[in-house]
Amino acid sequence: MIPELGHYALMLALGLALIQGTMPIVGARTNDPVLMSIAVPTALAHFAFVAIAFGALTVSYVTSDFSVLNVFQNSNSAMPLIYRFSSVWGNHEGSMMLWVSILALFGALVAAFGTNLPAALKAYALGVQAWIAAAFHLFILITSNPFLRIADAPPEGQDLNPILQDPGLAFHPPMLYLGYVGFSIVFSFAIGALLEGRIDAAWARWVRPWVLGAWMCLTLGIAGGSYWAYYELGWGGFWFWDPVENASLMPWLAGTALLHSAVVMEKRGALKVWTILLAILTFSLSLIGTFLVRSGVLTSVHAFATDPTRGIFILAILVLFIGGALALYAWRAPLLKQGGLFAPISREGALVFNNLFLTSACATVFVGTLYPLALESLTGDKISVGPPFFNSTFGPLFIPLILVMPFGPLLGWKRGDLLGAAQRLLGAAVLAVVGVAAAYALERGGPVLAPFGVGVALFVMAGAVTDIAERTMVLRIPFVAAIRRAVGLPRSAWGTAFAHFGIGMTLLGIVGATAWGSERIIEIKPGGNVELAHYRLTFDGLFNRPGPNYSDVVGRFTVRRNGEPVGTMEPTRRTFPARNEATTEAALMTRGASQLYLSLGDPQPDGSVALRLYYKPFVLMIWLGAGVMFFGGGLSLSDRRLRVGAPRPARARAAMAAAAAQPAE
Amino acid sequence: MTRKQRRLVLIGSGLGVLAVAVALMLNAFRDSIVFFNSPSDVVEKHAGPGTRMRIGGLVKDGSVVRANNLAVRFEVTDGKSDIPVSYQGVLPDLFREGQGVVAEGSLDHGGVFNADTILAKHDEKYMPKEVADALKKSGHWGDDYARKGASAEVEKK
Numbered sequence: 001m002i003p004e005l006g007h008y009a010l011m012l013a014l015g016l017a018l019i020q021g022t023m024p025i026v027g028a029r030t031n032d033p034v035l036m037s038i039a040v041p042t043a044l045a046h047f048a049f050v051a052i053a054f055g056a057l058t059v060s061y062v063t064s065d066f067s068v069l070n071v072f073q074n075s076n077s078a079m080p081l082i083y084r085f086s087s088v089w090g091n092h093e094g095s096m097m098l099w100v101s102i103l104a105l106f107g108a109l110v111a112a113f114g115t116n117l118p119a120a121l122k123a124y125a126l127g128v129q130a131w132i133a134a135a136f137h138l139f140i141l142i143t144s145n146p147f148l149r150i151a152d153a154p155p156e157g158q159d160l161n162p163i164l165q166d167p168g169l170a171f172h173p174p175m176l177y178l179g180y181v182g183f184s185i186v187f188s189f190a191i192g193a194l195l196e197g198r199i200d201a202a203w204a205r206w207v208r209p210w211v212l213g214a215w216m217c218l219t220l221g222i223a224g225g226s227y228w229a230y231y232e233l234g235w236g237g238f239w240f241w242d243p244v245e246n247a248s249l250m251p252w253l254a255g256t257a258l259l260h261s262a263v264v265m266e267k268r269g270a271l272k273v274w275t276i277l278l279a280i281l282t283f284s285l286s287l288i289g290t291f292l293v294r295s296g297v298l299t300s301v302h303a304f305a306t307d308p309t310r311g312i313f314i315l316a317i318l319v320l321f322i323g324g325a326l327a328l329y330a331w332r333a334p335l336l337k338q339g340g341l342f343a344p345i346s347r348e349g350a351l352v353f354n355n356l357f358l359t360s361a362c363a364t365v366f367v368g369t370l371y372p373l374a375l376e377s378l379t380g381d382k383i384s385v386g387p388p389f390f391n392s393t394f395g396p397l398f399i400p401l402i403l404v405m406p407f408g409p410l411l412g413w414k415r416g417d418l419l420g421a422a423q424r425l426l427g428a429a430v431l432a433v434v435g436v437a438a439a440y441a442l443e444r445g446g447p448v449l450a451p452f453g454v455g456v457a458l459f460v461m462a463g464a465v466t467d468i469a470e471r472t473m474v475l476r477i478p479f480v481a482a483i484r485r486a487v488g489l490p491r492s493a494w495g496t497a498f499a500h501f502g503i504g505m506t507l508l509g510i511v512g513a514t515a516w517g518s519e520r521i522i523e524i525k526p527g528g529n530v531e532l533a534h535y536r537l538t539f540d541g542l543f544n545r546p547g548p549n550y551s552d553v554v555g556r557f558t559v560r561r562n563g564e565p566v567g568t569m570e571p572t573r574r575t576f577p578a579r580n581e582a583t584t585e586a587a588l589m590t591r592g593a594s595q596l597y598l599s600l601g602d603p604q605p606d607g608s609v610a611l612r613l614y615y616k617p618f619v620l621m622i623w624l625g626a627g628v629m630f631f632g633g634g635l636s637l638s639d640r641r642l643r644v645g646a647p648r649p650a651r652a653r654a655a656m657a658a659a660a661a662q663p664a665e
Numbered sequence: 666m667t668r669k670q671r672r673l674v675l676i677g678s679g680l681g682v683l684a685v686a687v688a689l690m691l692n693a694f695r696d697s698i699v700f701f702n703s704p705s706d707v708v709e710k711h712a713g714p715g716t717r718m719r720i721g722g723l724v725k726d727g728s729v730v731r732a733n734n735l736a737v738r739f740e741v742t743d744g745k746s747d748i749p750v751s752y753q754g755v756l757p758d759l760f761r762e763g764q765g766v767v768a769e770g771s772l773d774h775g776g777v778f779n780a781d782t783i784l785a786k787h788d789e790k791y792m793p794k795e796v797a798d799a800l801k802k803s804g805h806w807g808d809d810y811a812r813k814g815a816s817a818e819v820e821k822k
Contacts, residue, residue, distance in 0.1 A: 364690055388692070388697035392689065392692065393689040601735075
């Protein structure tokens with residue numbers, strides 16, 4: 001009964017999406033307020049029905065209803081509740097359900113909170129959002145229906161892929177999709193504006209919170225996936241330049257560029273044509289990512305199953321939406337009016353620099369990811385494009401971007417003072433040079449360029465601090481007055497500083513973990529010792545430990561530093577009888593921002609065991625940095641001037657003055 | 666500067682960055698591309714020693730020999746040709762005889778493939794696409810996998 005209810009709700013959602021995609025747009029074209037106003041209730045109802053469908057699937061999973069084929073194939077009644085819950089999206093059909101649910105959610109959010117939007121733009125944007133939803137509803141109903149039943153319900157399910165049986169599954173896909181799919185609403189706004197033919201600075205102001213929200217979720221989603229891969233795969237790597245990872249990185253790069261160009265458009269009315277293009281491209285890259293991951297052209301842990309009709313269907317959606325959007329853009333964009341002028345050395349200039357390098361870096365990732373597919377379909381040659389390609393293309397484009405980053409916020413709009421900005425960054429530069437020297441002195445070995453990486457990271461972090469120090473005039477005016485200025489600073493200024501600081505932290509983590517990490521692969525017998533970095537580990541032995549739907553072989557190690565025990569580590573090999581598969585559960589010990597990492601290999605007949613040991617200095621900075629970026633984005637989002645409901649500059653300024661006088665806001 | 670000049674500067678710098686990106690990519694494509702070959706391809710193409718490549722196929726039944734210090738030797742087969750592979754290190758969780766595997770490395774002068782990376786990034790439902798294609802090409806696409814696919818179809822109906 002419940003799966004049928006879900007199936008029915010999904011079909012009704014398709015019907016609602018069709019209404020939402022036509023009526024309001026007809027209304028906007030004929031300037032009919034009644035037809036336009038249909039957009040809001042249908043968007044809300046559409047989300048409600050998608051939520052019912054998603055809820056029905058969730059109920060089937062949680063109650064282990066194995067008469068549903070999808071549940072039978074991907075769940076098992078012995079799994080703990082959290083995995084029965086999160087395995088809803090641990091498979092192709094369910095993850096597409098999550099995809100459309102988030103799509104519908106964003107439509108509903110715009111309907112509910114976009115009260116200050118012009119009626120026509122809102123009608124167009126919600127209409128376009130509904131087209132996307134309708135296409136994906138059709139995709140699910142025709143090729144990937146999660147509600148199909150089996151005539152004779154089997155007593156037990158086939159279990160979830162063991163690699164996915166991890167708390168990471170509960171967090172990573174929803175977060176990633178919130179980002180990935182969140183850009184759909186920005187796309188809809190862009191198409192809506194092109195259809196309406198009116199694009200101005202106000203458009204950027206309405207769209208920026210959505211860009212920012214999607215960007216924050218995507219940042220956290222990518223970082224979460226990276227940490228999950230780091231501890232689950234047992235290789236100690238945090239980024240593999242795997243096509244599936246690239247599929248999420250490309251929208252992030254384009255979205256980051258969009259975030260910055262939208263600022264120029266909002267503040268100065270310039271870069272309109274470019275910003276609209278970026279809005280289209282960002283979601284197009286999300287769609288391409290969905291195609292890469294869901295069509296089965298790639299094989300990885302994310303490609304749950306392969307079915308050619310799915311690939312062709314998604315490809316058709318891709319061509320329709322990206323092709324249609326770009327055609328509309330080519331037709332309408334030349335009609336846009338020119339924006340404000342600016343000198344090459346200016347805040348705008350710095351943001352253009354950011355956009356050039358981000359999009360070029362994105363293009364290298366795009367080529368590296370898709371070239372093997374193109375080559376194979378043209379010549380039949382199979383190649384792999386691995387980390388060396390990306391390191392020698394993405395890296396050289398990203399370093400200048402990061403080096404210029406601290407200058408941007410210190411330059412004025414329209415015409416900036418480069419010399420003045422450089423003088424103000426002198427302190428940061430000195431700190432960076434000291435950092436390079438210290439890195440050389442402390443760490444022998446490692447790549448020659450690694451200390452420079454530390455220098456760049458320190459420069460960015462100190463640059464972000466300089467920005468805030470300059471704005472608050474701390475050290476130049478009395479401390480209390482500086483604090484007052486700090487409280488009065490727009491939160492978006494704090495947001496920028498935090499996000500840039502986070503980039504520096506992530507860079508520091510990457511340099512530390514890759515350049516000065518140590519690694520050993522050995523065979524060890526019970527009672528044996530092994531040394532790594534400053535640590536000495538003793539292998540106490542193996543023991544068995546049963547779990548709910550798996551059994552563990554656990555190796556216990558005592559860790560000592562300078563002879564003092566600092567703890568035990570228990571790397572594990574986990575066997576899942578339902579699928580007769582094994583996974584490696586690495587053991588991690590956090591020491592400051594660094595980690596010791598143990599991963600157990602095959603137990604040998606003579607009682608010894610293969611062991612991988614890694615020491616990863618500063619590795620946690622990689623993900624902490626992403627967390628700080630997220631926090632910065634959140635600060636920016638909470639800025640009054642950006643608040644979705646109330647972008648009224650005059651009143652906001654008055655409120656800010658009040659906030660400055662009254663810190664406990 | 667006039668509006669036109671400023672726009673030229675903008676477009677010029679854009680093209681400049683793009684040119685740098687293209688140059689970097691072309692350079693990287695020359696050095697860091699790795700071709701995939703099936704064991705039969707390796708035999709037919711007479712691939713020279715020292716060239717980095719990936720080979721993929723099934724781990725031949727009964728061919729895995731472990732030695733001291735985590736050294737392991739096995740043969741990769743596509744049913745037509747076998748290539749001996751040597752590797753030192755911890756094998757992936759899903760490495761098993763009769764299962765698909767992809768190895769990256771190069772041939773030595775004795776015709777042994779020295780692998781520095783072994784990939785088995787797949788679960789039991791499917792195998793690496795390259796391996797499946799290689800097996801299909803050599804006419805040894807196992808019934809086992811075909812049957813699994815067929816039974817899934819039946820269940821759906």
